Amino acid sequence: MSDVDLRDEAPTGWFPVATEHDVIARVVFRGQLDGRELAVWRADDGFVNVWENRCLHRGVRLSIGCNDGNELVCRYHAWRYANRSAGCTYIPAHPADAPSRTITAQSYAAVERYGLIWTTTNGDEGSVPDIGTLSGPRLLLRSLPVNASPQTVREHLGSHRFLPAALLETGTAASADDAEVVADHGESWVTITADAAGESSTAVFFVQPVDPHRSMIRGVLADAPADEIPVLRHHAYELGRLVRKIEEAVEEPAERTPPRGFETPVILPANPWGHQRATLSMVVDRKAAVAADIALFELVPEDGSTPPTAQPGAHIDLHLRPGLVRQYSITNGPGETDRYRIAVKRDPHSRGGSAFLYEAIEEGDTIEVSPPHNGFPLRRNIPRTTLIAGGIGITPLIAMAQALDASGMTFDVHYFVAAPQQIAFRRRLATYTCEFHVGLTPAQTTDTLLDILGTPTPTRQVYACGPPPMLDALKAKARALNWPADAVHVEYFENTNEIATDSSFVIDLARSALTLEVPSGSTMLDVLRANDVPIVSSCELGACGSCAATVLGGDPLHQDVYLNDAERQGGQVVLTCVSRASGERLVLDL
Template identity: 35%
Template sequence: MTQELIIDGIRDETDTIREFTLRAADDGALPAHGAGAHLKFDLGAIGTRSYSLIDWPGDAPGTLRIAVQREDGGQGGSRHMHSLQPGDRLRAETPDNDFPLGAHDGPALLLAGGIGITPLISMASALDAAGRPFALHYCARSRGVMGFADALASAFGDRVGFHFDDETPLDLATLFAGLDPATHLYVCGPKGMIEAARAAANAAGLPDAQIHFELFTTPQPQDGDTAFEVEIASTGQVFTVPPGRTIIEVLEDGGLDLIYDCQRGDCGICQTEVLEGTPDHRDVVLSDAEKAEGKLMQICVSRAKSAKLVLDL
């Protein structure tokens, strides 16, 4: 289901982060959403882009808030968003949530990298409103590129810690030392941060069932990528996946109806069994053991190390 939204206001949070306030174009009620939810926007020829919804304590109903970090070397979605003006209209699917805040009893540890702070603002607000214990640690390359720092300090006080790569980088081993075993960890940021946090949390005794994450970058082609073949086991069809295109894109062009969502390699919805061949894993869903076994893959981002993959589709 889609909805038409109108940009009610725009505010520059940093030189590259722009905040948008949105309302229903017909001034009607907006669908409810939980912490961690996102909107998927239809940007026409550019394609679709998803941005997390931001909820602050005390926000009035009737509006939605997102933030977009401009990526000048990206594929154009963020630059398009930054070109918009108040009064412009956008079409978006109703809110969806691949990164929900659980109803567990234990404390929550929120860990954000860069613009990955946006869904964690909503989580902190929800935890604060419910009186549930939490701590938020927010990492950025430097103070000048960190958005929302003042608002976070004002809203949540000493429950927020700020870390800067050029000053006081976060020590994950120290962060997880003595962690309450009932803690649930929520991580949003770049792939390297998620992988490091997951490894450190596991080393501290936190099981994967208590680690939740969302990747906040769009996977990019890598140097050395080559074409490979994908065979569909149920039909015998064979498709060639060239560099710069994903398995999902090629199979959909070939008429296959696939189930997927994030297209970043973090939600697990497109997970597919590998019957033959060796995947080149580029997701953050599978454990190291699962990747080494090579029996599963996320077809939205992962490629092949072998010349051909046979998939259970």
């Protein structure tokens, strides 16, 4: 038989790469399709991921990593990749940084059918073969590897024989050679019906192209025998005989080649600025009241895709109508990657966004959403974390609590609310160390914050989100207690500072070799936009940190609430949306 080089005609379509028994909980299975190695793993929510089997960092096989039920963790440096989206959620070497969205592993579509995991590496075209015979009861047979090309295997499968299941269950002296068989060749499978002693069985044998010289036979019997053991044993034996016959017929065993693609290093695509600005149409899949004046919204992509990866602390921008963009923290736990969950409080003082969302947006409505941005990344290198929420400020912290809990880290939650009916996420919080502080006066709140903070230690950090007066009080108390600025992280919903825009100054853009004038009444961001300098922004209120630029020269006049004291004094970063120059000139690394 001539050895066909299938590399010229790479198999297209969907093929099985694993059985349901290979992808049991918390396991990473190493599969291979057409020479390409795959890491196949099932998350605790049941979703099966099929990814290229290499970490984007140093090219280590992901299949030697750890499946923690929500994320796949690389064995080498513990980079974490999310269920479904395959986006990197955490790089432990840099706990304070949110990984770039471009750090996303190559994933392939996966479908579970006939007890097998199917995928395609040639785009999503086509579908899993629809085999009517297997629509009823079925029994997954033992898969067997063969050192022969898929084409050779399919040809030999035409002469494969076995006995009907009914005979095997009752015990028989007949041999497989006594069976009358009819083989029906499909594209990448062979359906065989065997008749003997008045009984009949049909089995479908799918051929997985492992590489041009190796295949896997994955058989499924269209029957569900009461006693599976003799049936499984018979098929394993007969298929083993077939494999031996095929391998004897193949002239020369092919030498092992490294997996396809492994000879070149992993390289990320360049980061397209436009990509970050694009919005995604998302549908409100569910809207539910979760506390007094608080509604939970679940948003799913309109096109059925997986939404971009979010990390704990991240928010999304909802474009509610022209000129009305509002940010909401994602409350999802790790691995909950098929939707974004946000909680919205109806605020009588709201600038219109929350009231609009709460009252006018219903299930089935579509909203344009900007991909997640994380200005509040969660460090996971401090042994103990205290999460302090004021009212709806619980939203980023509930995401953090779930991530810390999944990592087995120590944390406690303090939740300040005006009234008990305003407590959201009550059921989840009940499983954590959580203290509710209900109906306190501002003075009582300050005293309580003082108690919670206590004496700073290097093994403890604080994350807080809530109304500005509470966060201001927290920061003042933390300073008074000598907490280092980088151990107390706060996120404001909004910037309540008075923002001056009356100065005028010049900005030099070092990388673009541009000098631009920022007149009174305009912001740096306005001027940068007007001159087509690529820059990302989100809240444009000095609260989210999206539009930060590196300062190379000059002193910034900070008017934001995002930067911490250390960053403010360092003078090396400025938020272009609200801050200005204290002198006549700022040099920016843009």
